[in-house]
Amino acid sequence: MKASQFLISTQKEAPADAEVASHRLMMRAGMIKKLGAGIYTYMPMGLRVIRKVEAIVREEMNRAGAVECTMPVVQPAELWQETGRFDKMGPELLRIQDRHQRDFVIQPTSEEVVTDIARQELRSYKQLPRNLYQIQTKFRDERRPRFGLMRGREFIMKDAYSFDRDAASAQRSYERMSQAYRAIFDRFGLRYRAVAADSGAIGGDLSEEFQVIAHTGEDAIVYCPDSDYAANMEKAEALAPAGPRSAAAEAMQKVATPGKSTCADVAALLGLPLDRTVKSLVLATDETDERGEVLRSQVWLLLVRGDHDMNEIKVGKVPGLDAGFRFATVPEIIEHFGTKPGYLGPIGLKKPVRIVADREVALMADWVCGANEEDFHLRGVNWGRDLPEPHAVADLRNVVEGDLSPDGRGRLAIERGIEVGHVFYLGTKYSKPMNATFLDEDGKPKPFEMGCYGIGITRLPAAAIEQNHDERGIVWPDAIAPFTVVVCPIGMDRSAEVRAAAEQLHDELAAAGVDVMLDDRGERPGAMFADWELIGVPHRVVLSDRGLKEGQVEYQHRRDKEPTRMPLAEVAGFLR
Numbered sequence: 060m061k062a063s064q065f066l067i068s069t070q071k072e073a074p075a076d077a078e079v080a081s082h083r084l085m086m087r088a089g090m091i092k093k094l095g096a097g098i099y100t101y102m103p104m105g106l107r108v109i110r111k112v113e114a115i116v117r118e119e120m121n122r123a124g125a126v127e128c129t130m131p132v133v134q135p136a137e138l139w140q141e142t143g144r145f146d147k148m149g150p151e152l153l154r155i156q157d158r159h160q161r162d163f164v165i166q167p168t169s170e171e172v173v174t175d176i177a178r179q180e181l182r183s184y185k186q187l188p189r190n191l192y193q194i195q196t197k198f199r200d201e202r203r204p205r206f207g208l209m210r211g212r213e214f215i216m217k218d219a220y221s222f223d224r225d226a227a228s229a230q231r232s233y234e235r236m237s238q239a240y241r242a243i244f245d246r247f248g249l250r251y252r253a254v255a256a257d258s259g260a261i262g263g264d265l266s267e268e269f270q271v272i273a274h275t276g277e278d279a280i281v282y283c284p285d286s287d288y289a290a291n292m293e294k295a296e297a298l299a300p301a302g303p304r305s306a307a308a309e310a311m312q313k314v315a316t317p318g319k320s321t322c323a324d325v326a327a328l329l330g331l332p333l334d335r336t337v338k339s340l341v342l343a344t345d346e347t348d349e350r351g352e353v354l355r356s357q358v359w360l361l362l363v364r365g366d367h368d369m370n371e372i373k374v375g376k377v378p379g380l381d382a383g384f385r386f387a388t389v390p391e392i393i394e395h396f397g398t399k400p401g402y403l404g405p406i407g408l409k410k411p412v413r414i415v416a417d418r419e420v421a422l423m424a425d426w427v428c429g430a431n432e433e434d435f436h437l438r439g440v441n442w443g444r445d446l447p448e449p450h451a452v453a454d455l456r457n458v459v460e461g462d463l464s465p466d467g468r469g470r471l472a473i474e475r476g477i478e479v480g481h482v483f484y485l486g487t488k489y490s491k492p493m494n495a496t497f498l499d500e501d502g503k504p505k506p507f508e509m510g511c512y513g514i515g516i517t518r519l520p521a522a523a524i525e526q527n528h529d530e531r532g533i534v535w536p537d538a539i540a541p542f543t544v545v546v547c548p549i550g551m552d553r554s555a556e557v558r559a560a561a562e563q564l565h566d567e568l569a570a571a572g573v574d575v576m577l578d579d580r581g582e583r584p585g586a587m588f589a590d591w592e593l594i595g596v597p598h599r600v601v602l603s604d605r606g607l608k609e610g611q612v613e614y615q616h617r618r619d620k621e622p623t624r625m626p627l628a629e630v631a632g633f634l635r
């Protein structure tokens with residue numbers, strides 16, 4: 060490829076909304092272009108990376124016996140009504156109507172469509188097991204699209220679905236995918252962890268997330284350095300020793316029946332006066348799944364003194380609360396936590412409570428607080444103690460660093476991760492409501508045992524950058540670099556020798572199947588090198604008149620501090 064024919068659109072500055080390195084660098088390197096919130100064009104340079112990610116995923120999926128198809132992006136609502144997801148799924152599901160006012164959805168995943176295919180095409184146990192996958196555009200109307208491709212609204216996902224005749228066979232299919240995922244993520248050359256995830260209502264341990272380790276990750280993962288225990292926070296919490304941590308928690312648990320309780324109910328249980336002094340009590344609740352079902356609720360107390368007319372609150376499950384109330388004034392809190400005045404509330408509050416200065420607020424140990432503003436959240440806050448670093452995503456948890464691992468083999472550590480893949484045993488969750496059956500050996504119809512397996516194709520490059528960048532730009536792992544080698548001739552338009560040598564090297568590498576770029580734009584060396592360092596091409600070869608007189612070129616890996624001289628005659632062999 061020649062740079063003069065390609066579209067290189069590097070930028071000096073990143074947009075103001077780019078908060079993490081991958082977003083900033085993908086924008087600056089001209090890999091993506093924003094069209095709307097969470098909606099991006101994959102520019103030629105970015106698309107090359109995405110295609111490489113796809114190719115690796117496709118190869119390993121095929122190797123694991125999955126077969127590729129492409130399902131429609133726009134799907135009739137009728138199918139989604141069969142499973143109830145059309146109504147149950149929250150606003151993440153984009154619903155649209157055609158000219159006849161018929162309802163459709165834009166696929167966020169495709170369980171319904173693939174199950175519909177299976178019930179028509181897989182009639183006999185003899186056709187099982189089968190695994191169908193696609194690499195396709197998805198749309199999720201994310202509440203908070205951010206970090207560029209990391210949490211887009213339109214994005215590309217590889218989604219695979221397995222169909223088996225019974226649970227034992229389905230578990231083997233699941234295992235196969237889980238192994239294929241390891242093979243895939245090993246090839247990307249990233250540090251990742253496979254962690255146990257909650258399998259929801261289905262039970263069992265058959266759900267794992269593949270988390271790329273990065274401090275900017277939105278997920279908390281819990282692991283034990285002394286054993287192979289690793290789980291995401293939700294799963295770890297579900298396994299945490301039951302039992303409230305304090306009397307206050309015990310009291311809270313009593314009202315922890317989903318539904319509505321009033322402030323008075325809760326305050327009475329806590330033995331707190333709910334009168335003119337303590338008027339209202341607020342809590343954060345409800346992390347829901349894609350069907351809008353409550354997965355996890357968290358309750359944070361915020362007691363506001365003065366007259367505040369919040370008298371209805373929804374109480375969910377309470378993971379644990381520490382006792383020990385102490386009242387403080389808002390100006391004190393603002394000063395102490397370094398948050399900004401305005402909204403101060405626990406994470407996840409659907410309706411933040413406006414705290415007017417001079418109201419008083421009760422605080423507890425180990426809670427989360429912050430202005431309702433990005434990056435101003437604090438976790439593990441204890442009144443009067445030193446404050447921890449602010450975290451973008453907060454978690455007040457039952458599971459904390461240093462707890463004993465559930466396998467008893469060591470202490471727990473917590474780190475942050477980016478969910479790049481997820482494997483999930485579904486059982487008959489979709490096949491039963493859709494009446495998707497096959498004829499088993501005994502001649503009787505049975506519902507398929509299913510599994511689903513996703514990989515965030517466009518999230519992966521962002522995760523790779525979070526792990527691999529420096530002050531000059533991206534440092535791509537070879538496997539997914541847009542180009543593996545860039546040939547940079549100096550003074551190409553002045554020197555016929557440089558031009559000829561550069562073109563010959565380019566052609567030779569290209570013929571050997573190396574993804575090589577020849578920068579024939581005629582840029583000055585400084586600007587040219589800066590571009591390729593920003594874009595993150597792993598290998599660079601510089602040709603100049605002076606070097607060529609001695610038959611030498613300069614080779615530099617993106618991670619090298621200095622270039623190395625190398626005979627021109629050897630460089631192609633070295634890079635092949």
Ligand code: ATP
Nearest residue numbers: 208209210211214216478479480481513514515518
């Ligand atoms: P998250 O917890 O980050 O919202 P998810 O659990 O909702 O992800 P899944 O339904 O498991 O996502 O989808 C499979 C994969 O698709 C995820 O592991 C992730 O890599 C990718 N993915 C999900 N949502 C997005 C998004 N908004 N932008 C980019 N990739 C995404």
Ligand code: MG
Nearest residue numbers: 151199201349
């Ligand atoms: Mg999600």
Ligand code: MG
Nearest residue numbers: 268278478481
């Ligand atoms: Mg998730």
Ligand code: MG
Nearest residue numbers: 268478480481
């Ligand atoms: Mg997931």
